[in-house]
Amino acid sequence: MITFQDIDRAYHVVMPVVHRTPLLTSRTLNARTGNEVLLKAENLQRIGAFKIRGAYHKIFSLSPEERSRGVVAHSSGNHAQGVALASKLLGVKATVVMPKNSPSIKVEATRGYGAEVMFCEDSSDAREHLAGELRERYGYIPVPPYDDDMIIAGQGTVTVEIAQGVEKLDYLFVPIGGGGLIGGNAVAAKHLFPGVKVIGVETVAANDCYQTFRRKEIVRIDPPDTIADGMRTQSVGKRNFELIMNYVDDVVTVTDDQVIETMKFLLQRMKVVAEPTGAVAPAAVLHNVLGLSGKRVCAIVSGGNVDPMLLRKILERTTP
Amino acid sequence: MITFQDIDRAYHVVMPVVHRTPLLTSRTLNARTGNEVLLKAENLQRIGAFKIRGAYHKIFSLSPEERSRGVVAHSSGNHAQGVALASKLLGVKATVVMPKNSPSIKVEATRGYGAEVMFCEDSSDAREHLAGELRERYGYIPVPPYDDDMIIAGQGTVTVEIAQGVEKLDYLFVPIGGGGLIGGNAVAAKHLFPGVKVIGVETVAANDCYQTFRRKEIVRIDPPDTIADGMRTQSVGKRNFELIMNYVDDVVTVTDDQVIETMKFLLQRMKVVAEPTGAVAPAAVLHNVLGLSGKRVCAIVSGGNVDPMLLRKILERTTP
Numbered sequence: 001m002i003t004f005q006d007i008d009r010a011y012h013v014v015m016p017v018v019h020r021t022p023l024l025t026s027r028t029l030n031a032r033t034g035n036e037v038l039l040k041a042e043n044l045q046r047i048g049a050f051k052i053r054g055a056y057h058k059i060f061s062l063s064p065e066e067r068s069r070g071v072v073a074h075s076s077g078n079h080a081q082g083v084a085l086a087s088k089l090l091g092v093k094a095t096v097v098m099p100k101n102s103p104s105i106k107v108e109a110t111r112g113y114g115a116e117v118m119f120c121e122d123s124s125d126a127r128e129h130l131a132g133e134l135r136e137r138y139g140y141i142p143v144p145p146y147d148d149d150m151i152i153a154g155q156g157t158v159t160v161e162i163a164q165g166v167e168k169l170d171y172l173f174v175p176i177g178g179g180g181l182i183g184g185n186a187v188a189a190k191h192l193f194p195g196v197k198v199i200g201v202e203t204v205a206a207n208d209c210y211q212t213f214r215r216k217e218i219v220r221i222d223p224p225d226t227i228a229d230g231m232r233t234q235s236v237g238k239r240n241f242e243l244i245m246n247y248v249d250d251v252v253t254v255t256d257d258q259v260i261e262t263m264k265f266l267l268q269r270m271k272v273v274a275e276p277t278g279a280v281a282p283a284a285v286l287h288n289v290l291g292l293s294g295k296r297v298c299a300i301v302s303g304g305n306v307d308p309m310l311l312r313k314i315l316e317r318t319t320p
Numbered sequence: 321m322i323t324f325q326d327i328d329r330a331y332h333v334v335m336p337v338v339h340r341t342p343l344l345t346s347r348t349l350n351a352r353t354g355n356e357v358l359l360k361a362e363n364l365q366r367i368g369a370f371k372i373r374g375a376y377h378k379i380f381s382l383s384p385e386e387r388s389r390g391v392v393a394h395s396s397g398n399h400a401q402g403v404a405l406a407s408k409l410l411g412v413k414a415t416v417v418m419p420k421n422s423p424s425i426k427v428e429a430t431r432g433y434g435a436e437v438m439f440c441e442d443s444s445d446a447r448e449h450l451a452g453e454l455r456e457r458y459g460y461i462p463v464p465p466y467d468d469d470m471i472i473a474g475q476g477t478v479t480v481e482i483a484q485g486v487e488k489l490d491y492l493f494v495p496i497g498g499g500g501l502i503g504g505n506a507v508a509a510k511h512l513f514p515g516v517k518v519i520g521v522e523t524v525a526a527n528d529c530y531q532t533f534r535r536k537e538i539v540r541i542d543p544p545d546t547i548a549d550g551m552r553t554q555s556v557g558k559r560n561f562e563l564i565m566n567y568v569d570d571v572v573t574v575t576d577d578q579v580i581e582t583m584k585f586l587l588q589r590m591k592v593v594a595e596p597t598g599a600v601a602p603a604a605v606l607h608n609v610l611g612l613s614g615k616r617v618c619a620i621v622s623g624g625n626v627d628p629m630l631l632r633k634i635l636e637r638t639t640p
Contacts (some may be wrong), residue, residue: 022364044591048591
């Protein structure tokens, strides 16, 4: 398992290239929840999500020989752009396997950073198969999305920045997909904020880690139908599981409707765009699922890359 | 005319109650414009716009006797909410005159801060008439939107914060409505950033100050038809005019289409919501109307209070 020293080292690696994203506050949000709420705005990060942190740290840490071979990743989402941009910054050739039905906007963004995009059928198996084939045929180094110590340490740098803006913290809410973000940030939070409780958040449909946490073994679910596309992973990774069982205090869920209401709140009241997965941790805070009162609470807004069509639909909904 | 000392004093007054809003950056924006661009995100300010700064400073500076009489303002926009919130924070009774066709969302926000709302016909004359009547009948103290030294000094605190985040600046772009924001910030910028050029920005239809600046006398235009509703003032104020002629280097214009494209860029690439007036100064930078290259440029995003319907329409537009 990684330690805080790994995250601290990662911070010095990624610091020169990532944005130090702001901690947003809103008295309306405080008044509505009865807590002092901080939102760590990784939606304002480069590539629009925290994923650049882990990807850059991972690729930076490769040997010169490995770097010269190039990297391969598979992703339909923010990891693709993270790997593409990190590779570009480090002068490494990147190949990204994406499902052939990926939104063209994401394909273009990935290509825009100079990565080569290869298409496959839309299933985890097909993606992994093609990525594996490329690895074998060309010797590319894989950049996994979450089950990797370098990736996890990179994502954990979010909390290093949180600690630069605030001295004490009672609760940290983090969304869980494959567990890369929460793994690193749970380790960092327990080191930097003595007594803090780290809470993982999923949507109800994508509650594999909610079950995992309670059964104390990795639970794999069918591909979940949830608006939070970053949570469509079917289980957390092995390294992520270990960190979660050791450092996370609880895992809670929110409904897709609560996520949508939170996206709308963030857009209209706080003037920032969150993607559905990015609104999951704030949703747990806005709807105060733990019934907290008088606490200083931080939630990570993990990303802001939302399809314009979806954003329009959300604006059309009347507030519940 | 006010001096930097007035703004510095105002900063110590408003600092405890305003957000220190972030300076947003985007490598895409830098690459696209060939400059190093910073956006001062006053759309993330309390009430969603910079107006709280001037209003709080003004009402704070009233004598106890004046405060006990209460204040009156007229506004259909962000000034209403600024006066309402500032009054609430200072325990002062506020009455805001609004046109009877004001969006209910703005009326509710103003009432939500505890201000009494009085409706009038939709014309500057009707607003001023009713506000004047209330002043005479009840002894309320007026809080003008821009032509007031306390208001101007309060708005100037934006640049004090910019200087906390960056040491050197070549250009500062500021939107011009009545001239409160640019008046204060031109004074502050010339003091804090030696050699900086301060550029005012209007939309083409609302170019009264563009004309004023060139004719060296206050030009009053018919109520302009522009998407930037904060620029529907027909002329700058007298105090604002003097500051502009003394401290501003140029006034430029952008089209409504450029404003809309900039709102879309801010939303989709930088993940923040700007209202049309808030996107006017960034539009001049994004479209590089001055043809700058290799400069460090800051633009003030003055506000983010945009009607959800308008936001939807903007998302429906295909990018030019």
